[in-house]
Amino acid sequence: MSKVNIKKGNVFLIDLTKCTGCRGCMVACKQWNQLQAEETDFFSGEGYQNPRSTSEHTFTLIKFREYEKNGKIEFSFYKEMCMHCDDPACVSVCPVNAFVKTPEGPVIYESDLCIGCRFCMIGCPFNMAKYEWSKKLPLVKKCDGCYSRIKEGLEPACVTACATAMDYGPHDEILKMAQQRLKQFPDRYLDKIYGKDEAGGTGVFYLTSEPFEELGFDTVTKRALPSYTWPALSLVPATFLTVGAGLSALTWITNRRERIEKEKNEKLDKQNSTESKEEQI
Amino acid sequence: MSAARSISNEFNSYHWFVKLMMMLVVVGAVSAIIRFVFGLGATTNLSDRYPWGLWVSFDIVTAVPLAAGAFTLGAIVHCFNIKKLEPLVRPAIVTGFLGYSLVCVGLLVDLGQPHKGWHVLIHWNLQSPMFEVAMCVLAYTTVLFIEFLAPVAEKFGWKLSIRVLRWFELPLVILAASISTLHQSSLWTFFVIAVDKLHNLWYNPLLPLLFFMSAICAGICIIILEAISCHKWMGQPNEDELLATLIKILPWTIGAYIIVRILSMIFLGGRPVFDTPVMTWLFAVEMGVGFILPFIMFSRMSIQNNVRFMGSAAALLIFGVIMNRFNVSMFGMMDPNEIYFPSMIESLVTLGIIAAHILLFVVIARHFPIFEHHTEPEEHPLPAYSRS
Incomplete structure (x- = not known):
């Protein structure tokens, strides 16, 4: 069993041209994370994978994709899992810091902190945060990159189980490996590494032979998601002070005229009253 | 006994619309309890x-x-x-x-x-x-x-x-x-x-x-x-x-x-x-x-x-x-x-919250001076500015 360099940010490499769809990764994931089995159904539409989608019980899923190429029906597999982004949306949106991007690579979730607002699910561009809809006090569930294994120097369960398509290791090494494959077999691969730039860079790189959109990959922005909300949020203290100071100044100005008039009237009243007193005397 | 009577008098003195609001609040509260007993997944x-x-x-x-x-x-x-x-x-x-x-x-x-x-x-x-x-x-x-x-x-x-x-x-x-x-x-x-x-x-x-x-x-x-x-x-x-x-x-x-x-x-x-x-x-x-x-x-x-x-x-x-x-x-x-449509419980809780707003406003308006114009500062003089 290969050891992992735990110090650097580690990434997954998933070569879909080599995936045979055996779903060993799914079984290993279920076993390592002690996830219960799901009742499955046959459905039409996107793919014939089983179960239909990732969920609180299924952190990784091999999706089955049919497409047409040169008039012939072809098929391909696509492993869905948490992308472990470099600058993750879930980490930035969580109001209580329940998500942490670890230096080792995985994005982990600390369930003790979670208040259950589900903002991470809205924020995640890959829709990989799932909720325990079956529970009365539900928490978020997602692939944690087998953080407990990584810390012990072991590869994630799915990588260990995969016979053909997955590699795991430090970011630079894996990127070099992927680029080398693209260079070495230009006719076998599409010249793109999905996940390298998506959402500002992720911890899962995909190689395919077919356009990623056709395989069911979401088109995701190349900017890190937190960079969208931060410009607005960084204005918060300044806005607070500006509005506060502006309104205070405005109040002072608008009330000043009133105050001056009042003082004038009071003075007049005083004068009048003293005059009347003198008259009385 | 008299407390109960005053409450029932209070209740009877309201318009039917306010009574309807009360009913909606109760239904909403019951729905919220159901939501907490059975969980989000089961009720929404x-x-x-x-x-x-x-x-x-x-x-x-x-x-x-x-x-x-x-x-x-x-x-x-x-x-x-x-x-x-x-x-x-x-x-x-x-x-x-x-x-x-x-x-x-x-x-x-x-x-x-x-x-x-x-x-x-x-x-x-x-x-x-x-x-x-x-x-x-x-x-x-x-x-x-x-x-x-x-x-x-x-x-x-x-x-x-x-x-x-x-x-x-x-x-x-x-x-x-x-x-x-x-x-x-x-x-x-x-x-x-x-x-x-x-x-x-x-x-x-x-x-x-x-x-x-x-x-x-x-x-x-x-x-x-x-x-x-x-x-x-x-x-x-x-x-x-x-x-x-x-x-x-x-x-x-x-x-x-x-x-x-x-x-x-x-x-x-x-x-x-x-x-x-x-x-x-x-x-x-x-x-x-x-x-x-x-x-x-x-x-x-x-x-x-x-x-x-x-x-x-x-x-x-x-x-x-x-x-x-x-x-x-x-x-x-x-x-x-995959269209989302709110469940019965979700709708009833939201209706209850709207009704609670109307109901509480009516009750507060009846018992507290929110429509009367402010008492003038002179009535409750403040040492800070009224004497200057």
Whole structure:
């Protein structure tokens, strides 16, 4: 069993041209994370994978994709899992810091902190945060990159189980490996590494032979998601002070005229009253 | 025995509509209990595809702008010094206080781990719009509570409290406006993160500004509707003259909103914009019926000082803002293959929250001096400025 360099940010490499769809990764994931089995159904539409989608019980899923190429029906597999982004949306949106991007690579979730607002699910561009809809006090569930294994120097369960398509290791090494494959077999691969730039860079790189959109990959922005909300949020203290100071100044100005008039009237009243007193005397 | 009798007398003295509200509140409370007993998954139509549903879209995202009247009017009366509008302030503060308290209730019902809600206070994440909004809503609810204490103190004749509260009035008004500016806008920073999820008709980086501007319009319109209904059904004096003053502000705020909205869509929004007919329709109804039509009505009114259509124009604008919030937080993110529709429990809880708002307003209006004009400062002199 290969050891992992735990110090650097580690990434997954998933070569879909080599995936045979055996779903060993799914079984290993279920076993390592002690996830219960799901009742499955046959459905039409996107793919014939089983179960239909990732969920609180299924952190990784091999999706089955049919497409047409040169008039012939072809098929391909696509492993869905948490992308472990470099600058993750879930980490930035969580109001209580329940998500942490670890230096080792995985994005982990600390369930003790979670208040259950589900903002991470809205924020995640890959829709990989799932909720325990079956529970009365539900928490978020997602692939944690087998953080407990990584810390012990072991590869994630799915990588260990995969016979053909997955590699795991430090970011630079894996990127070099992927680029080398693209260079070495230009006719076998599409010249793109999905996940390298998506959402500002992720911890899962995909190689395919077919356009990623056709395989069911979401088109995701190349900017890190937190960079969208931060410009607005960084204005918060300044806005607070500006509005506060502006309104205070405005109040002072608008009330000043009133105050001056009042003082004038009071003075007049005083004068009048003293005059009347003198008259009385 | 006499307590029970006075309660039953109190109950019987209400209009049937208020009794209906009471019934809805009870049904809503029972639904909320069912939600807590059986869990979110069993009682709602929320799913991994739609983690946020009716409760977020209405109880939080829509209720907050609808409660914006308190800070807007406070700023207009005290900061811009348009003192003749003062009689409208207290009802607006009560509405705001009720609105925000019920937002907190809605939030607790929606949270998956409500018992851990207080974590927001200690595990700060400054990068999170949710953290910022939670803090603001908590702070502002507190401010509104203190502002609401004024009629309570008057009712029970706590002279000292009245003085202290009057001393704090101005700082509180300014604090309220500052905090509201923050969260009315940041609430919508939520959806700036939904980059590839929210439809281009609504997604754009200026969302926070737009939501703040529309919240001001909605807040003023709620005050108008409230004054009209209090006159019609609660025997309060006709405030049309005051409202006519208030209405002069509206064409400017709505007009500014429409201009920024359209410009930001043209220059800052993504493409394509008009690719799905359903979304185009939703957008057309929101903009046309909900913003442009009331804009025309309000601008005509201020010219001729004709307040005939005031109520319907205000209602249209509120419709527009509600529509906008739902478009952003729900419809604009809808997947045509898997439509979300709120479950019975979700709908009943939300109905109960709306009914609770109306009911509590009626009860408070009956027992506390919220419509009487303020007692003049001379009646409860303050050492600080009355003797100078």
